[in-house]
Amino acid sequence: MSSPLAQGLLGERVSARQLIAVLDDHDLIGLRDGTPVLGEGGYLAESPWSFNGKTDFIELALITDVLRMLMPASDATAPEVSSYSLKHTAEWFLRPHCSYVSNGRLIWAAAALGLRLAAPDEAGSNLLVGVSERGHDYVRRMVSPGGSRPQADHYRPAGFTHLQTALAKATAGESATARWVQPTPVDQTAPFHDWLIRQVDRDDIISDLASDYAAGIRLSHHRIAHTPDELLAIFHEISHSPEAYDSVVSAIAEWMRTVPSAAPVRTERTGGDAHGHEGWGAGAGTIERVEYRCPCGDGEIIEEHDNVPGFREHDVRLDCDRCRVEWRFVDGRDVRNWGLEPVVGRVTV
The missing domain is CATH 1.10.150 (DNA polymerase; domain 1)
Structure with missing residues (x-):
């Protein structure tokens, strides 16, 4: 119980008293007529618990941290993530600290954390756990061997990076990281x-x-x-x-x-250069060229700036036959602040 890994890496440490109380009193997995309904293999499984008396509490604490990272699902959403799927995700995430996570321990930790549990329609030893389905899918794909990694992070749980870092430091024998603070959700309008x-x-x-x-x-x-x-x-x-x-x-x-007030389109910069010019008698200056991807991607938008005294010229053009037909520069904007809008009448059925 004194192990740094058992102190709660994403929140308060789960207590042994709390873990024991769950097996006795929980509405779904607590004792039923004095008989246990949760075993190592899961819900209503006949397999007995297999405790070694050394690492059991550490493993339960770490499993609790993984579940805490996944965050509870909305109260309006019924539990939908299988405990069997979650147990594998926890195994992959926690290696080498846990070589095996049983279905029963995953359910036990979820109940101790206060996550909602539900029995699926079909009989079996798995329960449905009320964690974020999207968050779990993100983590599972990030840690599963040979999995298809997500290409975007909008479903990444807030504590994902902190928990990975804390476990890596523990593996390297370093001191624990500072206690994690749940970030305040920011409602970004889109x-x-x-x-x-x-x-x-x-x-x-x-x-x-x-x-x-x-x-x-x-x-x-x-x-x-x-x-x-x-x-x-x-x-x-x-x-x-x-x-x-x-x-x-x-x-x-x-x-x-x-939305007439919508900002015009700007594309990403792809290159450009600038070089000095000795000028034509009124002093030296620079000639600058800035390149952007055109909307279709087959050509360029080119800014040119002649910053030579006496010959200051600025120009922007669409160097793409297709885009010159389908897009136009918005009037009233200076060259460096150019913006594009599609030619009207593009919507077809």
Whole structure:
């Protein structure tokens, strides 16, 4: 019980008294007519507990930390993550500190932590545990051998990095990290993302895009697009069909018509350079070229700045035949603050 690993890495240490009380009094897994209903193998399993008297409390404390990291699911959401799946996730996350996590110990730790438990419709030794399904999927994919790693972190649990760091330090014999403080949730508004998600039920190319986008968010294949700029960047980062670009431009065009105050599109910078110029008698200066990806990705947006005294010129142009037809620069903006908007009339059914 004095081990640094048993002191609670993401919260207060679970007490032995609390663990024992759960096996006696819990509504679902507590004693039933004086008979235990939880064993090493899980709920209503006949396998007896296998205690070694040395590492049992440490293992239960660590399993509790993993479950605490996953955070409880919303009260409006019924428990849906299988204890059997969770036990494997805990094993992978906690190696080498736990070489094996039993189904029964996972359920025991969840009950001690106060997580909601439910028996599935089908009979068996597994229970459903009320942790975040999306958070669990993220962690499982991050730690499972040979798993498909998530490409975005919007479902990463808040304590994930701290717990990994604390365990790594313990493995290396270093002192424990400072006690973790649960960050205050920040409600980030994403009106473009919210609008795009709402287009799923339409019957046009924008609804197809919205469905694919929503699936990518759900599976952590890509990040959330807070703005049209980010949607274009995501489009260039993932595999897509030749027709997908048309739906992206159509969605951005409709968004800008729906929200006239929406900021124009800026694409990511891809390169550029600057060099000195001796000038033409009025003093030396620089000539600067800045390159950005064009919206379709096959050309460039080029800023050029002639900063030579007496010949100061600034220009920006779309060096892409397709984008010159489908996009235009927003009027009234200086060269360095250029912005694009789609040509009106892009939405098709």
